[in-house]
Amino acid sequence: MRAVLFDFGGVITTSPFEAFHRFERERGLPDAFIQGINRSNADDNAWARFERGELTAEAFDEAFAREARAAGHDVRGLEVVELVYGQVRPRMVQAVQRCRGRFITACLTNNFRNREALTAATDLASGTARDREWRDALALFDQVIESSKIGARKPEKAFFELACNRLSIEPAEAVFLDDLGTNLKPARLMGMRTIKVTDPDAALAELGNLLGMEL
Known part of the structure; x- marks a missing residue:
């Protein structure tokens, strides 16, 4: 992996x-x-x-x-x-930190262009603090693959092909965590190992077992 x-x-x-x-x-x-x-x-x-x-x-x-x-x-x-702008999960952030250096880490996200304009449009009072928390989490990844920038989105096969090309990996060399089975299915068909995140603790335990490390 x-x-x-x-x-x-x-x-x-x-x-x-x-x-x-x-x-x-x-x-x-x-x-x-x-x-x-x-x-x-x-x-x-x-x-x-x-x-x-x-x-x-x-x-x-x-x-x-x-x-x-x-x-x-x-x-x-x-x-x-x-x-859609939820709260960052500290344990997931910790898992990314522990994977850094040992593995290529990437965030594969469906998102929207111009986050700042969206925040302004909805007049979100807590936007600044939350945006900072998001930026700090995203900064941990080696790469962030964004649907709004590459013109393809999960679960489209093109999204995963572009992601693998950017990361210079084969699908079989990756494990992918997502909370939606519809997004996991095409990744799995391409050869990725997949983990569905319904219970974050259970998902991290599964990931740790796969990688042979404590998360």
Whole structure:
């Protein structure tokens, strides 16, 4: 094993789905309403195009709102975007630190262009402190592979091919941690070892066993 690859949201940070569920309860929306929109036409909906860097924040805000209205409720895109920014998990950060030097470390993330503009657009009071925490975590990786910069997103095969090319590795030389099975499946089919992160402690125990080290 030469490389350890981590998803960001839901692995390095707490799961955005927790925030989605809170938002839905507070707004009186059906359970899993947001996930339902994002799963509909999953390769070409507003969320997918935004993650590939094909839409500006303003265009995404409108496109998502149209999809939400078509599903029966009024939700703006930028309202949902702000929910994805979870809290950094210290144990995951520690795991990255322990892997550094012994393995190639990379963050493979679906994200959005112009994080600062998004924060300003939603007037997030705690943005500065949280952004600093995120930057510190991301700085630990040898490389950060971002969907919005490479024009491909997980679970697209092209995303993983580009990641392997940038890291100069073969898929079989990597283990990949993600909280979504849909993202893990194509990586596994390419030859990567995969770990689904539902319980962070259990995932780190599995990773430690695979790497032969204490995490």
